[in-house]
Amino acid sequence: MIIHLWRYFYTNIFRFWLKWIVRLVTGKCELQRICNGTRKNAERTLRIEYSLESSKYKSLQNAVNATEDEVEKYVAFIIEEKKIKIQKDIGFASKLQLCLLQISGFRKLCLAVEDLRKQVYNSDSKEHEEQLMELWNLLMPHEKLKARITKQWCDIGFQGDDPKTDFRGMGMLGLTNLLYFSKHYPHEARQILARSNHPKLGYSYAIVGINLTEMAYCLLTKGLLKSHFYNSVPGTPQLNDFHQFYCYLTYEFDKFWFEEKPESIMYFNQYREKFHEKVKRQLLDYNVVLALKNEK
Numbered sequence: 001m002i003i004h005l006w007r008y009f010y011t012n013i014f015r016f017w018l019k020w021i022v023r024l025v026t027g028k029c030e031l032q033r034i035c036n037g038t039r040k041n042a043e044r045t046l047r048i049e050y051s052l053e054s055s056k057y058k059s060l061q062n063a064v065n066a067t068e069d070e071v072e073k074y075v076a077f078i079i080e081e082k083k084i085k086i087q088k089d090i091g092f093a094s095k096l097q098l099c100l101l102q103i104s105g106f107r108k109l110c111l112a113v114e115d116l117r118k119q120v121y122n123s124d125s126k127e128h129e130e131q132l133m134e135l136w137n138l139l140m141p142h143e144k145l146k147a148r149i150t151k152q153w154c155d156i157g158f159q160g161d162d163p164k165t166d167f168r169g170m171g172m173l174g175l176t177n178l179l180y181f182s183k184h185y186p187h188e189a190r191q192i193l194a195r196s197n198h199p200k201l202g203y204s205y206a207i208v209g210i211n212l213t214e215m216a217y218c219l220l221t222k223g224l225l226k227s228h229f230y231n232s233v234p235g236t237p238q239l240n241d242f243h244q245f246y247c248y249l250t251y252e253f254d255k256f257w258f259e260e261k262p263e264s265i266m267y268f269n270q271y272r273e274k275f276h277e278k279v280k281r282q283l284l285d286y287n288v289v290l291a292l293k294n295e296k
């Protein structure tokens, strides 16, 4: 109760007066102080985002929802609304613009990922079927698929004789991630597939891959990938940047699994959670960039 009251007091009253006093003394508003006082990394963009969201002006709050095209307009608007003397703070407008572009870019990426996730795998779609075949060919270059519906799919870690039912809640996002990893890191993908057949520590390569897509998706929708993208992409992150993050997860999960040596796949839940917590801790760092570096 007291904590709630204090939080209310802090965010609504104290924070407002504190900002007002600091502004009076320094002649600069909070946004200017953030832009000049923080290094150009995720910290700056996150603090600008927080400052705008908790602004008492609805019009400033809306700036975090600006689309890419509206960013310039919002920058001009904020400068006017906060009566910022830009001739005395030369870099401010461009710094704020960069932050807003990253904020809008992240939102756009979330929408694109959501679109792909909502696309259900459809065996009547030529495009979907081609992607599935391409996945097989990349992972098993020396083995021909004997039929579309075959137990061979289990060799790359699907559950039954038709992968279409294995994508479940992740839809085409799951397949696109698997395919991206095999295409851009063919050596690593085949190596991990081979390791996943380990007699004791083995796991289902494709099923776990789809599960890690869900992990990446949850981290994204909870906003936990903001620092990573703000640090690694100067403007709007693209779907490929999300796929790259998935590649990192797949590669690191396999390493983690073989280091931890679980007794059996029955403990998947537990080790998945442990890995998830580890990644979440890394993502809290303002300087975080989680990337698999050796792309071919």
Ligand SMILES: *[C@@H]1O[C@H](CO)[C@@H](O)[C@H](O)[C@H]1NC(C)=O
Binding pocket: 061, 062, 064, 065
């Ligand atoms: C921005 O958009 C999100 C969802 O897209 C919404 O929940 C939030 O209320 C919006 N913020 C403002 C200030 O309009």
Ligand SMILES: *[C@@H]1O[C@H](CO)[C@@H](O)[C@H](O)[C@H]1NC(C)=O
Binding pocket: 028, 036, 037, 088, 089, 090
């Ligand atoms: C930015 O910060 C530096 C010191 O950290 C200070 O000297 C400079 O006046 C500041 N510039 C603006 C425009 O606030």
Ligand SMILES: *[C@@H]1O[C@H](CO)[C@@H](O)[C@H](O)[C@H]1NC(C)=O
Binding pocket: 168, 169, 170, 210, 211, 214, 268, 269, 272
């Ligand atoms: C991934 O694994 C966790 C733990 O076993 C499970 O709760 C979750 O439903 C799985 N998600 C998918 C998409 O398979």
